[in-house]
Amino acid sequence: MSPKLPVIDFEKIKKVHDAPLEEFYTSGHRTCQGCESALVMRDFAKASGPRTVATGATGCMYVANTSYLTTPWIIPWMHTQLGAGGSSAIGMAAGLRALMRKGKIKKEKINVINFSGDLGGGDMGLSGISGALQSDYDLLIIMYDNESAANTDIQATGLTTYGAQTTFTPPGSKHRIMHRRWKKNVAAMLAVGHPTCRYVATASATFPALDFMNKTRKALAIGGPTFIHTFDPCPKGWDFHPAYSRELGELGIKSGIFPLYEIIDGQVVYTYDARRKGRIPVRHYLEKQGRFAHLIDEDVDYIQKQVDVMWNEWEVPGVAPFKAGLQVAAR
């Protein structure tokens, strides 16, 4: 049974060669080689085009992008505070709407976008993003998730993968694993909690090709507040050679540790259905990153088990952690 999805009227990029050539995030930044978060910037700006205003929360995508008064931004961009992603988008959207309604500026569609990191958006700014997703403004929040507070030298966040070594969670002789939190499920949490938000998605900048750009366009086209969570391999924080960024993203998705989906008007559409396509063992993903070098088989098995539960036992596999069907558990 295929669900009936609303038709989103957007300009789809069908082939790589059809992607716009024009760049709105260009030279002038000093992000690391192989930085997938930088690619998220480049792609969302390309997909949204010049009639856009953006704010960026504090983080690598602020500090490494606009160092020493330089800027890679061709579109208008403004810094916002670490936890202010959602509110910055509301402020801009509200301002523009009021000015247009009162005839103070020309009426037109202006894309309002905020990007925040996993710490800024997923931890500190969660309440503000929730506020934004409850509003009736047209806005898009992109939470670019490099799984650490990267800018402050790689500290664990609520979205860091279980077991990872970070500067706040170093393995030691007494405690092998200092990071014992399971990754926070932000996209689904926001979708579940904001039933009038019409579009929530997870994405990777590079896998499948063009997917993130098209999701950006869908989010902007459908109207109202929308949210995209991107999965961004970070060579510095994850400790791997920059040449493998794209591959790691793909492995993360194929292993099922980062589920790729859209929730459109409450309906889940898998971008990569790990149940049908089969999941590769998470080991193949973990073992390529220095941040997991201290894990022993037991730890890898634990992570694998959790991922299996996500896909095999959750009512909405990979998305929502409700189990046991629609029956309410007996007391």
Next chain:
Amino acid sequence: MEDPLGVATVATASPVWEREELLNGCQAVAQGVRLADVDVIAAYPIRPYTEVMDALSKIIADGQLDAEYIIADSEHSQFEIVKHASSVGARAFGGSSGTGWMFGFEALVVAATDRLPTLFIVGNRALDDPGAFGVEHNDAMALRDMGWLLCWAATAQEALEHVLIGYRIAEDKRVLMPMALAMDGAFLTHSQHMLKVPAKEAVSRFLPAYDLGDRRLHPDNPVSIAPQVNEDWVMELRRQNWEAARRAKGVIAEAYEEFNTIFGERYPSPYFDEFMTDDAETVLLGLGAVCMPARTAVRRLREQGKKVGYINLRWFRPFPTQELRASLGRFKSVGVIDRNFAHGSPDCGGIVFQDVRSCLYPLAKRPAMVDFIGGLGGRDLSIADCIRMYDITAKAARDGAPEECVTWIGLRE
């Protein structure tokens, strides 16, 4: 401002006051916001300022103001919404009290460093813990070093008028600083006054449209705002803020002159009001609603032949250094009433005391100075308290300031 006909025509052209109405301080501010035709309002509840937002929501619901009204999820979000609305060129309004003000403080700091001329109301309230609803000035005072315009209204009429005056000064191209308008919780926020409400037409002559110019965030003006600067430019940026605050002095003078021209001689001086100071030897200086009992105390003491006066300080930032120096230098002793505290500061005095005393230091002939900490957490400062403060200050005129120059007024000991 540009009205070539100036004063003469104003009184006759059309009435500058629309109506008289009994309003409390919060409702008065809401009327100011309506008259300023604000575009975006962000609200979050905390006593005592909340009623400003209650009143505004009704004004909008009744179609008297066309504005976006956003109920934020926290003060931090509330202030960021206001800040970013301002960045796209919308006139924006926010406010808070006490602990809510502190919760959003990060956003207040950047509103100043981003040079966004929003207006915030502070219904002064004691900081937790333990909870208290009453007035205390430490919330708003925390802004004093942050590059804000900061002033206190003493009456509901002043509160309404300073929304208009505030936007005009803040948005002036020579200034571009956010403005905090403080008013004492309960004593002003919730006490009713007969008010004259300005006419819209007169307000539009006084307050030009907000124009952020080439810093406005819009696709037609694709700027990057606040890129990271590190050690390279911070000094210069701080200095630019400083220069703006200096230029604000001139802009403030212009704004009040224009206000007086349009609405009648309302403000003899922008920065502070003097009451019975002409031949005074001893004065008290305070901010906000304490001016009421203090002035009554002055009248009573004058009946006894005592040469006392009162100075109601309105503007705290920019601080009226020259003006206060010139004024206070005339007196034998000055007592400062601090409805706040500056723990661990010189002599463990209040914030206003520290600034006023430092301001007077270069004078060859300085008045003896004493400080009073009182009215914290909403405790009443009575006429009798004021008389006691005058007595202590007058004694300092005779004997010089005592070693213990700070007195807590109305403290249970």
